[in-house]
Amino acid sequence: MADKSFKFEIITPEKVVYSADVEHVKAPGKNGYFGVKVNHIPFLTILKTGKITIEIGKEKIFFATSGGFAQVTENKMTILAETAEEATRIDVERAKQARDRALKRLKEKSVDINIPRAEAALLRALNRMEIAAIK
Amino acid sequence: MATLREIKRRISSVKSTMQITKAMKMVAAAKLQKSQMKLMSTRPYSQKLSGVLENVVKKSKRHKHPLMKERKVKKVCYVLLTADKGLCGSFNANLIRRAHSELNQSEAQKNHLITIGRKGYEHFRHISYPVTAHYIDIFNNLEFSQARVIAGELMKSYLNGKFDRVYIIYNQFKNAVQQDMIVEQFLPIVPEPTEEKIHPAGYVYEPKPEAILKVLVPMSLNFKMWKILLESATSEFGSRMTAMETATDNAQEMIKELTLFYNKARQAAITKELNEIVSGAEALKG
Numbered sequence: 341m342a343d344k345s346f347k348f349e350i351i352t353p354e355k356v357v358y359s360a361d362v363e364h365v366k367a368p369g370k371n372g373y374f375g376v377k378v379n380h381i382p383f384l385t386i387l388k389t390g391k392i393t394i395e396i397g398k399e400k401i402f403f404a405t406s407g408g409f410a411q412v413t414e415n416k417m418t419i420l421a422e423t424a425e426e427a428t429r430i431d432v433e434r435a436k437q438a439r440d441r442a443l444k445r446l447k448e449k450s451v452d453i454n455i456p457r458a459e460a461a462l463l464r465a466l467n468r469m470e471i472a473a474i475k
Numbered sequence: 476m477a478t479l480r481e482i483k484r485r486i487s488s489v490k491s492t493m494q495i496t497k498a499m500k501m502v503a504a505a506k507l508q509k510s511q512m513k514l515m516s517t518r519p520y521s522q523k524l525s526g527v528l529e530n531v532v533k534k535s536k537r538h539k540h541p542l543m544k545e546r547k548v549k550k551v552c553y554v555l556l557t558a559d560k561g562l563c564g565s566f567n568a569n570l571i572r573r574a575h576s577e578l579n580q581s582e583a584q585k586n587h588l589i590t591i592g593r594k595g596y597e598h599f600r601h602i603s604y605p606v607t608a609h610y611i612d613i614f615n616n617l618e619f620s621q622a623r624v625i626a627g628e629l630m631k632s633y634l635n636g637k638f639d640r641v642y643i644i645y646n647q648f649k650n651a652v653q654q655d656m657i658v659e660q661f662l663p664i665v666p667e668p669t670e671e672k673i674h675p676a677g678y679v680y681e682p683k684p685e686a687i688l689k690v691l692v693p694m695s696l697n698f699k700m701w702k703i704l705l706e707s708a709t710s711e712f713g714s715r716m717t718a719m720e721t722a723t724d725n726a727q728e729m730i731k732e733l734t735l736f737y738n739k740a741r742q743a744a745i746t747k748e749l750n751e752i753v754s755g756a757e758a759l760k761g
Contacts, residue, residue, distance in 0.1 A: 351523060353619050353701050355516040370682065383679035384527065386690045409690065411527060420523055422619065422697065457627075 346378045346415040348394065350403060350424045357424045358403070364395040365417060367410055376410075376417055384411050387421065389460070389467050402427040404471040406464045423464075430472035439465035479744065482737040486730060493726035499562065500719035507651060507712035513617075514648065514705045520698065528695050532666060535684035540692045541634060543664045551583040552607070552638040554629070554661065556645035556707040557595035559614050563711055564718035566646070566654075567594040573656055574644055587638060591625065591704070614708050622701035630696060633662045645703055646710035652717055654710035661699065664692065 348365055350358040365376045368390025387410055392403040408421030442462035446455065532543075555574045557567045574595070578586050587607040590596040596609040608628065613621050632638050641662040646654040680687060 349519075351520045353517055353520050353622075353698050354513070356519050381679055383681055384531070384687060385681045386687055407690075408694065409527070409687065411523075418523060420520060420527070420694075422623065422694065 344378055345396070346376075346380075346417060348417045348419075350392070350405075350419045350421060352421055352424050358394070358401075358426070360394075360396065362394050362396050364393075366391075366393040367419065368392070368405070368407075369410075376412060378415060380412050380417070382413050385409060387419065389463050391467070391471050392419065392424070402471055402474055404430055404468045406467070425468070427471050427474050430468050432469060432472045435465045435468040435472070438462075439469065479737065479740050482733055482740060486733045486737065489726050489729050489733065493723055493730070496719045496722040496726060500716055500723060503563075503712050503716040503719060507709065507716055510705065510709040510712055511648075514702075514709050517698075517702055517705065521702065524691075524695055524698060528691055529666065531680070531684050531687050531691055534680065535688055538685045538688070540664075540688050542630060542662060542692050542696065543666070545663055546639045548583055548639045550585045550587065550637065550639050551581055552587040552589060552629070552632070552641045553577055553581075554589045554591065554641065554643045555595045556643065556703065557590065557592035557598075558707075558711040558715075559593040559612055561594060562718065563715035564721075566711060566714040566718075567592075567598075569656060570644060570646070571595060571598050573658070577642070577644060577658060583639075589629075592707075613704070614711070617704060617708055619697075619701050622704055623697045625704075626693075626697045626700035629662060629700075630693060638662070643703055645707045646714075648706050648709040648713060651713045654713055659703075661696070664696070 345361040345363050348358070348360060348362040349356060363377070366373055367376070368388050370386040370388055373390070374385070386407075387405060388407045390405065390407075392405055394401040394403070403424050403426055405419070405421045405424045408419060408424075410417065410419045412418075438461060442458045442465060445458040446462065553574060555570060557570050561567065571594075574588070578588065588599060588604065589607050590599060590609045592614065593611040596606060596611055599606050610621075610625060629638075629641055633641060640660065643659050643661050644656070645659070646656050649655055
């Protein structure tokens, strides 16, 4: 088993959210989801809002992220994200509030709102709710 | 006799003040520890981020991100970080004084001032100095999203030409008794050298380094703002703890003096009374 796994970390500005040896990671790349297994070539890419799936043996762990980037070096993968929460720890109430707030802002269409920002907020909220619902 | 009672009242008043300052010191100490932990836990992110940023900047030499380009400085923005609350020694006063001297010395055609923290805002509003933007009550429950909002606004103003340069005036946390006030350039970005090795050839960037830079630069600024907020908050707690400790010591000193004074006065009163009795008795004898 040991030769199939590699070191994987998710780091946010607030703390190291996750750190373990894993076998497979699926992450939301800018141009679509991609998977990383052991001995992947070194690379760097941008992540968008979406779901990170970690596999260790038969176990699967899900994280919601609002984007950042992923770096793969010799058998080590690091995700730097501004936010990342494990599916079981997502605050669904808060996500719902954020969704409603964003929807309201988009509906009002007042001049002083930032539409891309409201859309991004909506996307983040929906993403959190979707991932929280997996478990 | 009235003075005796008065002294007693003062002693008990100082005592209760001391209890408050003592409690505040303890609260500040606990918060300081928590804040320090938060500051420490930014380190892994910080190291990784600056390493990656430097590599990507080197890879995309020909292309400079707009937030890294130097422009002719006409409009300067100073961001002043103070505390939301007082009772933390000279913390706020020093920051405000520094802000004044920076604004006076500035050679730009136009200066903007943005305040973070209630105390700085109240001061400049009081003297009717125009404050471009202000953020208050954020230190109570500090979250990364707040740093993102503030940094986002600054970046927007920089990109649309409202500011040509942004400085931040804040306290950097050294230890519980020492905080260093610094004025740091926030925009345009000054690249910092890091220890992280440059990526070997054959390293794949997807998309191109230039496109990655577009995401990376705002991310690093968001993070920088987060770190600055944490540094300032931690310094505030350190400063408050020291100030409250001094206040408690002073109160103790005062109680000691007042007690001495009280005992002297009591002694004097007793002596006087005895004197009266004795002399009264003497008079009766005669």
